[in-house]
Amino acid sequence: MTTSAAIQAALRGDNALPLRPVNQVMDLERLGALHQSRLSFMRTLVRRIMRERWQIEPVRFELDPQGYGTVIYEITTPNKCYSFVLFSDYLSPDERNDRVIATKWDLTMALVDGQVDDIYLEKLRQNVPKQEAGRVDARVFVLSRANRSARNFDYVVDQLARGKQPDVAQIARVGYLYRTTAVYGSGKLGMADWEKVSTRHPDFNRPFAAEMFVCLMLRNFSLLQAEHIAQHRAPESYNPMKPEIKRFFGIGNSTGLGMAPYLINHPLLINQWVEMRELALARVRVLGNINKRITQQFPELLERCAIHTEQTVTEDEWQTNNNRQVLEDLKAIRVYTAKGIDSWDTLLKWSEQHCSLQGQEMLVSILLELYPELVDELEDYHTAEEFLDLDPVMPLQQLKQVIEDRYQWALSYDFDTEGAKDTFWYRSEEKMEPRLGNAREEDGKDKQMALGVGYAVRKCYDQLCDYIAEYPQHSTARFMVAQPKLRGIVRRIQSMNRCIYGDIQANLLDRDILPMHLLRAKLAFFGVGKFDPRSKLWVRNTMFQGAPLLEDIGNTFNDDWFMPLAPAQQGDL
Amino acid sequence: MHVSMIELKAALRRCFEATGYYVGNYEDAANMILWLEKHGLKGLDELQRALPYIGEDSSKPLSTVIYEDSTSAIIDSNGRSALNCIAASVDLAHAKALENGIATVTVHNCHNRMFILKALTDCGRRGISVTAYWQNGNQTVTEHTAAIKAGERYPSYSEAVTNLSVNDQDKQALTIICSSRVDLTSSLQQSKGNRNACYISAEQIRLNKEYSVDFGIDIDENLWAEINRIGAGVLVENNERSRQGAGGR
Numbered sequence: 001m002t003t004s005a006a007i008q009a010a011l012r013g014d015n016a017l018p019l020r021p022v023n024q025v026m027d028l029e030r031l032g033a034l035h036q037s038r039l040s041f042m043r044t045l046v047r048r049i050m051r052e053r054w055q056i057e058p059v060r061f062e063l064d065p066q067g068y069g070t071v072i073y074e075i076t077t078p079n080k081c082y083s084f085v086l087f088s089d090y091l092s093p094d095e096r097n098d099r100v101i102a103t104k105w106d107l108t109m110a111l112v113d114g115q116v117d118d119i120y121l122e123k124l125r126q127n128v129p130k131q132e133a134g135r136v137d138a139r140v141f142v143l144s145r146a147n148r149s150a151r152n153f154d155y156v157v158d159q160l161a162r163g164k165q166p167d168v169a170q171i172a173r174v175g176y177l178y179r180t181t182a183v184y185g186s187g188k189l190g191m192a193d194w195e196k197v198s199t200r201h202p203d204f205n206r207p208f209a210a211e212m213f214v215c216l217m218l219r220n221f222s223l224l225q226a227e228h229i230a231q232h233r234a235p236e237s238y239n240p241m242k243p244e245i246k247r248f249f250g251i252g253n254s255t256g257l258g259m260a261p262y263l264i265n266h267p268l269l270i271n272q273w274v275e276m277r278e279l280a281l282a283r284v285r286v287l288g289n290i291n292k293r294i295t296q297q298f299p300e301l302l303e304r305c306a307i308h309t310e311q312t313v314t315e316d317e318w319q320t321n322n323n324r325q326v327l328e329d330l331k332a333i334r335v336y337t338a339k340g341i342d343s344w345d346t347l348l349k350w351s352e353q354h355c356s357l358q359g360q361e362m363l364v365s366i367l368l369e370l371y372p373e374l375v376d377e378l379e380d381y382h383t384a385e386e387f388l389d390l391d392p393v394m395p396l397q398q399l400k401q402v403i404e405d406r407y408q409w410a411l412s413y414d415f416d417t418e419g420a421k422d423t424f425w426y427r428s429e430e431k432m433e434p435r436l437g438n439a440r441e442e443d444g445k446d447k448q449m450a451l452g453v454g455y456a457v458r459k460c461y462d463q464l465c466d467y468i469a470e471y472p473q474h475s476t477a478r479f480m481v482a483q484p485k486l487r488g489i490v491r492r493i494q495s496m497n498r499c500i501y502g503d504i505q506a507n508l509l510d511r512d513i514l515p516m517h518l519l520r521a522k523l524a525f526f527g528v529g530k531f532d533p534r535s536k537l538w539v540r541n542t543m544f545q546g547a548p549l550l551e552d553i554g555n556t557f558n559d560d561w562f563m564p565l566a567p568a569q570q571g572d573l
Numbered sequence: 574m575h576v577s578m579i580e581l582k583a584a585l586r587r588c589f590e591a592t593g594y595y596v597g598n599y600e601d602a603a604n605m606i607l608w609l610e611k612h613g614l615k616g617l618d619e620l621q622r623a624l625p626y627i628g629e630d631s632s633k634p635l636s637t638v639i640y641e642d643s644t645s646a647i648i649d650s651n652g653r654s655a656l657n658c659i660a661a662s663v664d665l666a667h668a669k670a671l672e673n674g675i676a677t678v679t680v681h682n683c684h685n686r687m688f689i690l691k692a693l694t695d696c697g698r699r700g701i702s703v704t705a706y707w708q709n710g711n712q713t714v715t716e717h718t719a720a721i722k723a724g725e726r727y728p729s730y731s732e733a734v735t736n737l738s739v740n741d742q743d744k745q746a747l748t749i750i751c752s753s754r755v756d757l758t759s760s761l762q763q764s765k766g767n768r769n770a771c772y773i774s775a776e777q778i779r780l781n782k783e784y785s786v787d788f789g790i791d792i793d794e795n796l797w798a799e800i801n802r803i804g805a806g807v808l809v810e811n812n813e814r815s816r817q818g819a820g821g822r
Contacts, residue, residue, distance in 0.1 A: 099819070137575060138789045187577030187789075195578070196786045257819060389699060392668035428815055429808040435818035437809070442818075444809035450596040477668035480661045481636055481648065487661065488597025537819065 002377045010279055011500055017282035018345075019500065023409065025278060028506035032517025033322075033357035037365040038372060038562065039277055040527025044379040045212045046547050048203070050557040052078050056217075056550050060121075063088065065232035067225045070125070072116055073217060077203045083116040084217045085109060087129050088225065096147050098181045098254045100433050103133070105145035107178060107221075111214050113139045113192070113201070131182070132189065132431060141192040141201070142185045142214045146178040146222075149252060153177045153226060156241075160230035163237040168569040171248055172311045175530060175542045177222040179252030183211045198383065207269065207382055208526060215543050219251040220550045243549060244567040250545030253528060256538040257434040260518040261425065263504060264451045267492065271499040272384040273525050277364075278501070283374040284367045285344050294370055295341065299334060301366045301562075306330045308563035314532040322358050329359025369562050388495040390487070392477030396468050399476055399490070402497045403461050409505040410454035411461060419511030421455065424448035436515065436537065452509040456489040529563065574797060577789045582607045584800045585620075591806030593631040594657055601692075602656040608691035610790055613781030614730065614773070616688075621796055623654055623685045630657055636680075638665075644673045650683035652745075659683060659747075663692040666751035667701050674754040680747045689747065690719050694728055696751065697721030704757040707747040714739060716767075720759035723752075727775040727782075731759065736766030 010017045024030065036043070060072040073084040086109040095104050108129045116124070120139075127134030131145055152174045156166045185208070187193035197204055204210040223246050231238045263270050288294075309323050309330070332354055333347070341347055344367055351360045368375045394402075404411065415421060424437045424445045439445045450456070463486060467479060476494070480487055496502040504521075506513065516536050523531070528541040546564025548557060576584075585603035594602055609616025633651050636658045640647040646665055650658045662680045669676030680686075686707045696703045704720035714737040721728035750757060760772055809815065 135575070138577065138787065187579030190575055190577055190580070190789065193578045193786065193789070199786065387695075387698075389695065390664055392664035393671040426809045427807060428811050428819070429805065430811040430816075432808060433819050435809075435815055437815065437818050442814060444815075447807050447809050456596070475668045475672075477661070477664040478638070480664055481638055484598060484635060484658070484661055485595040486597070488595065488600065491597055 002381075004381070007279065007378075007381060010282070011275060017279065017286055019278050019282050022406075022501055023505065025274060026501055026503065026505045028504055028514075028517045028521075030357050030361065031504060031521035032514065033361045034521055034524035035358075035362050035365045036524055036527040036529055036562065037277065037280075037368045038375055038559070039280060039368065039379055039382075040525060041206065041208050041212050041382075042216075042527030042544055042547065043559070043562075044206060044376075044382075045209050045216070046544075046561075047376070047379075047559055048209075049213075049216075050548060050553060050559070053554050054203075056084075056553065059083075063225065063228055065229065066090075067229040070121070071221065072121070073221075074115065079202050081114060082201075082203075083112045083114065084214070085112060085116055085121065085124055085128065086218075086221055087125065089129060091147070093150060096150070098147060098179060100182060100256065100258065101431050102181065103131075105129075105131070105181070106148045107146045107218070109144050109146075109214060109218065110136065110140050111142040111210055111217075113141065131184075135190045137190055138192040138196060140190075141197050141204070142183065142210045143189060143191060144180055144183040144211075144214050144218065146180040146218055146251070148178055149174055149176055153222075156226050157230045157233070160227060160241060161234040161238055163234075163239045165239075165242055165245055165569070168245065168248065168566045171245070172566045173313045174252075175248065175545050176219070176250050176252035177226055178218060179254055179540070180215055180218060180543075181254050183214060185211045205383070206379070207273075212526065212543075215251050215253070216547065219249065219544045219547070222251065223249060223549075242567075243551070245569075246549055247546055247552075247561075248564065248567055250529075250542040250547070253523075253541050253543050254534075254538060255519050255523060255541065257425075257436065257515055257519075259522050260515045261434055261449060261451060263518050263522055264453060264508065266386060267496055267503055268384045268386045268388070268499065270504070271496070271501045273382055274501045275499070276378045276381055277368075277525075280368050280375040280378055281348075281364055284371050285348060287374055288344050288367065288371050290341050290343070297370055298337065298341070298366070301369055302330050302334050304565060305362055305366060305563050307565050308529070311566055312530050312532075316533040319531060319533050322356070325356040326358050326362055329355040330362065333359075333363060365562075372559065388491045390476065390480065390491045391494045392475060392480070394476040394494060396464065396474050396476065396479055397472065399479075399494070400461070400464055400468060403457060403464070403493060406497050406502055407454075407457045407461075407493065410457040410507075413454055413458070413507055415455055415458055415507075420507065421452070421509045422511035423509050423513050425451045425508065438511075439509075450488070452507070453489075453492070453503055454505075454507045455509055457493065460486050460489045460493070574792060574794050575789055576792055576797065578607060578611055578785065581610070581790055581792065584797070584804055587804030587807050588800045589627070589656070591803050592627050598657045601660045602688075605656055605660075605688040605691040608694065609687065611782055611785040612690075612727070612778045613784070614687070614690065614778070617790075617792055617796060619685060619687050620800075621793075623656065624796075624799065626684070627654060627656070630654055636661065644669055644675065645677045645679075647679045647681065649681050650745075652682045652684065655683050655685045655688040655747075659686065659689050660692045662747075663689065663696060663703070663749060663751070666703070666749045667696050667699075670701055670751035670753045675750070675752040678749045678751070680749070682745050683747055684745060686745075686747045687717065689749070690728060690730065693719055693721055693749075694726070697723065697725045697728060700724055701751055701753055702755060702757045703749065703751045704759040705747060705749050706759065708735075708737070708740075708743050711739060716761060718759040718761060720757050721775070722756040722758070725775060727778045729758065729760070729773060729775045730778070731761045731770070731772045733761050733764075733767040733770035735764065 063069040530542040546561035589599035666678040
């Protein structure tokens with residue numbers, strides 16, 4: 001078991017491990033090329049559930065033959081008991097909308113502390129289906145909703161009702177029965193704050209663990225519901241789905257711009273996630289012994305990743321080209337390593353010369369996969385106290401030096417070039433939905449969110465230089481009294497300077513900014529797969545594809561659902 | 574009505590952002606109010622009193638340092654609310670204390686000084702001990718003090734009603750003493766004429782926080798509506814074009 005002290009010693013000082021450089025790692029395009037890994041939050045959650053053998057049982061199962069009604073699962077962990085409450089309601093096809101602005105959904109659900117009695121269930125029934133228009137209390141800590149992938153759902157039900165199995169090739173195209181369109185936690189809509197979840201519910205004390213758990217429960221319910229409907233429709237011909245096919249169903253997800261501001265507004269947390277991933281890679285680079293097991297497993301994982309990528313369906317030309325390039329990269333890595341692997345360091349350096357960013361990051365995820373003993377224990381170090389503290393005593397000359405050292409990417413950017421400040425990020429009056437605007441063509445720039453960190457640093461630097469010319473001996477505190485408008489950015493600069501990786505390096509105001517990269521980075525930390533961009537502003541993806549089923553809990557578990565593949569299908573029962 | 578702490582913080586941030594507070598200041602203001610309320614010190618009551626005036630600060634001069642030496646400073650806040658200026662004053666005291674062991678900063682013409690408790694707590698967390706003292710009131714004068722030890726997470730707080738007469742010199746003034754060497758504590762003396770005195774220990778403040786973490790925060794519906802009404806000023810009008818900016822089909 002590692003410790004905070006061991007982690008700090010590996011990150012800093014004389015005995016630090018060789019981390020990848022900041023400018024390489026925090027480049028937005030590279031962050032937008034990340035893939036799931038064994039440190040992704042879905043993987044760490046499932047490891048916890050399987051190791052601790054959580055007991056998850058439906059205690060109320062009131063679905064009519066069409067699958068509408070109420071279901072409550074009770075979850076008993078070594079620490080506590082929770083309830084997952086789900087409402088299934090009829091939704092006409094023309095009301096089905098994945099956008100945040102929707103007001104009705106096929107399924108709505110809540111994760112609740114403790115057991116749910118009839119009175120509390122009624123309270124939930126009055127509010128959970130309304131989502132943002134409802135209110136809940138601090139017993140609830142996740143609220144979510146999902147819409148059917150109607151064509152897929154109906155097809156699966158038809159097949160099961162006819163005693164057949166779903167065609168795996170079709171699942172490979174759309175690997176889910178439901179898409180979740182929002183998963184709210186951390187105090188939204190009256191729910192328990194993260195401070196409560198992290199301190200009172202040790203089972204969910206890692207970032208987004210509770211939100212991921214709700215998605216896992218939704219995935220399992222979706223399979224149960226499809227079987228339930230098929231069985232009632234044709235009890236005589238019905239056959240349950242084979243477990244290996246069930247496991248290949250994940251849960252769909254549509255992620256839009258809302259996720260992008262999160263990455264900018266939680267820089268210390270994002271830095272922590274990046275630090276742990278990079279520390280894991282550095283451990284593998286230095287300590288990863290290349291023995292017989294590894295030399296056998298490595299090409300197998302290359303092959304698996306290639307097939308997984310081939311099975312990823314997207315209509316997006318950009319992503320299609322990326323996937324094609326990843327396939328070429330994987331092939332090149334296979335050829336390069338066919339006669340043996342000198343060291344991971346050599347291979348990683350070679351990949352930086354010969355592979356695309358997505359190919360390089362795929363290699364990183366594969367290397368992490370090979371060494372659970374070096375990687376998994378870092379899963380307990382993904383939280384951060386998010387204090388952006390001012391260092392009031394820092395001399396201004398030092399502050400200037402910090403900016404020059406840590407924000408060279410921002411200083412080297414020419415904000416006077418055409419298009420450099422053409423994008424603005426704002427909240428719409430429609431459900432406060434985050435949106436992008438063109439500053440030259442649309443109103444609202446005066447209400448933009450403060451996401452242009454690079455530009456703010458540039459302005460701060462210029463004013464700082466002017467101030468230093470007049471008051472070279474002043475401290476940061478004195479500068480802040482004189483220039484309170486710069487308080488936010490100075491505090492951020494100093495705080496991020498205390499981190500290894502710091503801020504994401506991109507001008508979010510640029511006309512050509514691709515928010516997709518931000519979404520992809522966060523989703524990769526979550527652990528999703530099958531990225532399917534629908535525009536530069538939102539992406540479909542699949543969660544928990546290949547993960548164990550509820551009925552697998554308590555059985556042997558090899559934690560090997562990385563880059564899942566379609567199961568071989570040898571005819572129906 | 575019941576809200577979570579993060580909901581209150583987000584609404585307050587929008588409210589102050591819409592009022593014209595700067596980046597960094599609107600987070601501070603939201604955090605100061607939330608901190609008081611979360612720790613049982615009636616931050617929302619204080620906000621209710623401040624709310625009618627918060628828009629006026631944008632036309633007032635910024636705080637100015639009117640005297641300064643290595644261990645002390647006097648700052649004129651020019652009638653501003655502590656919500657947008659007191660953190661910088663505490664930071665100045667903090668910096669001087671780090672350099673010289675102990676420092677005093679006096680702030681004049683500053684309203685809503687109760688909000689200093691969050692800034693003071695941040696100092697404690699970061700290893701600096703602080704105490705603050707101020708008087709308040711136009712007819713009846715109340716006095717207040719708060720203190721936190723180095724490395725602690727919670728301050729103590731005392732207040733009392735006095736029989737002092739209003740002193741124009743002291744009006745809207747606040748004294749901050751900061752030390753990197755000495756652990757400062759404070760409580761009001763049993764002065765003749767003081768009444769309704771109360772002392773809230775750091776432990777009681779911690780317990781108040783635990784309750785808020787467990788159950789969230791109750792807020793008057795009208796105040797909540799007013800915070801959100803002001804905060805709506807940061808929202809951009811919806812139209813078909815803007816819907817495209819969300820990736821809508």
